Amino acid sequence: MSSSGKGRTVLEVGADGVALITIINPPVNSLSIDVLFSLKDSYEEALRRNDVKAIVVTGAKGKFSGGFDINAFGGLQEGQKQEPKPGFISVEVITDIVEGARKPSVAAIDGLALGGGLEVAMACHARISTPTAQLGLPELQLGLIPGFGGTQRLPRLVGISKALEMMLTSKPVKGEEAHDLGLVDAIVSPDQLVSTARRWALDILERRRPWVASLHKTDKLEPLGEAREILKFARAQVRKQAPNLKHPLVCIDVVEEGIASGGRSGLWKEAESFQGLLRSDTCKSLVHVFFAQRGTSKVPGVTDRGLMPRRVTKVAVIGGGLMGSGIATALILSGYPVILKEVNDKFLQAGIGRVRANLQSRVKKGKMTQEKFEKTTSILKGVLDYDSFRDVDMVIEAVIEKVSLKQQIFADLEKYCPQHCILASNTSTIDLNLIGEKTKSHDRIIGAHFFSPAHVMPLLEIVRTNQTSPQVIVDLLEVGKRIKKTPVVVGNCTGFAVNRMFFPYTQAALLLVERGADVYQIDRVITKFGMPMGPFRLADLVGFGVAIATGTQFIVNFPERTYKSMLIPLMQEDGRAGETTRKGFYTYDDRRKASPDPQLKGYIEKSRSISGVSIDSKLLKLSEKDIVEMIFFPVVNEACRVLAEGIAVKAADLDIAAIMGMGFPPYRGGILFWADLLGSKYIYSRLEEWSNTYGEFFKPCAYLAERASNVASLSSPSKQSKSRL
């Protein structure tokens, strides 16, 4: 993380009388408070000087600006940093000084103009861009709204519908599209950018081009009645798609204020709302996620050694099932030639068919051309033996979770692959030392745990043992980056980080149901909390075969805290094994629509009697808050163990693992960030209370107990904790 309160602008006046103001704050020329004050000073100087006729604003090294300095938010939220009074930057600097200047200014945009960056550009009197520049207002992604006039100027430049779409989705547009929309006035190549902008500024001065103050433009705004209809529709969409989020609705209200009462009134409402949102838990959580996500590829003792990733030019994938074909798809999509190995021709053709189907669905959705499809599939080769493994740089094994089979495969790999070849396993639970037991290649054995569907899900859990070499980790981090995955590097143990943390998710739900809580209510409440689906719907999706296989691993390794329920095995015995059999906790129709099943009651009663428990009247009338806490506090407890054992390097990695591996809502900041908002003491006391009533499953771990007794946060690094990495 770069420190806040840095950066500057530089003013250079040319012989043409144009002052070039360049924003300099690497790596993305973010607008720190220092940059903003320097921008104000540069403008004031340019306006004062008689040798300056017009102004061009640009960013150093091919990037206009990535927006307000996100590093500074932390200080502003905690009140540690003195912030300018609300509206000072947006109204007094950007509107009155930049847009209100009596000398024309043009923004010269290359690379990116995001958030505050685009807002500064929109206050200039024209914008020239390169075709590839990215222009957007992604503030909502951080739990905020644009705060430097973006809610007012963007609708006036591109119309209300498009402006709302850009803000609500946080998606930028490229230069070309921005030009079509009217957001930029001309497109030129990077080498022509500044010279064109200079001429344009002089043309404005000489009235050969229009002098436009965006805040006063009205031609793109729909009449009020029509505008209100668009806003009403947008509100309905937001309520449906993001029912837990307030800031998108605030954004729409602020846009409306400007349309109904004028741009300046909109600016003040924007400034006031921005201040309020900056201190919200949602904003704190999403800013945390922004940095946490970028921090996962920084691994102490590994990425700080100056090691360069080795070139990986050819990869082999063993096993063409669901996981193997997904992994192969992800690799070829990023240009890695792949050899897919299967045991017989039938399985091989099925595997290749799955890869082709994955890509074909992209073609159908218009995300891939037929030509690109042909080119991509041409780098996939199917094989039945190890002959062509002689020159592979990396192998990813993705066969069924059977220890003896994996051991045999790794022994074979050692024989057939070159010495430098990275030997990775996609196992989701099995100890890697066990997998490599029959080899002498422990330094190049690593876990590459993908999540299904592997070509879609963004997380890559990289598992290292005590013997995996840092070079191999650096290599896999690079491959992960190229195939556009967010990596989380964790230590070796049963279930690693993601499956271990989320094992108690289903377990807690089973415990509650056997004591009388309702399956469908639990799923409803957990979905309302923000998970993509509740624990029972998830078990149906994953399939009971997998659920039982992983469950067994946990019973063996963590017997003291595994809740042993027979509910899932009982259903499986009856051929109800989840969605693939059309029956599990729900029943499924042809369109995979899930419906509650009254027959479930019988299975629950049977498993209740096997467990020897009875209905608990308290659990029959649990509040939504209680359900959320009883399901997620055991997850927090396990996350604490994972952290205390050094399986994860830092709490933020577990937050990202939870968000990207299990769909924990990002606006809650990840599992431990969310827990810290509630407080370690509270969580400890609740778990302690339930463990007294319902047993060991809820027992708070030593790490949680220690944090609670010191009223300390769960995420702050521990002084004594010894990393396994």
Ligand SMILES: C[C@H](O)CC(=O)SCCNC(=O)CCNC(=O)[C@H](O)C(C)(C)COP(=O)(O)OP(=O)(O)OC[C@H]1O[C@@H](n2cnc3c(N)ncnc32)[C@H](O)[C@@H]1OP(=O)(O)O
């Ligand atoms: C008042 C205003 O309306 C409020 C605002 O402007 S809020 C800010 C709005 N801007 C944004 O949300 C943009 C956020 N940034 C991004 O989306 C992406 O970083 C990017 C598209 C700019 C670049 O992406 P990419 O090239 O993949 O590089 P990425 O790794 O993300 O970023 C490079 C570095 O720049 C930093 N960075 C990016 N944007 C930053 C910002 N706005 N402030 C501070 N640092 C920033 C990243 O933290 C990272 O730092 P690191 O190297 O120390 O980890």
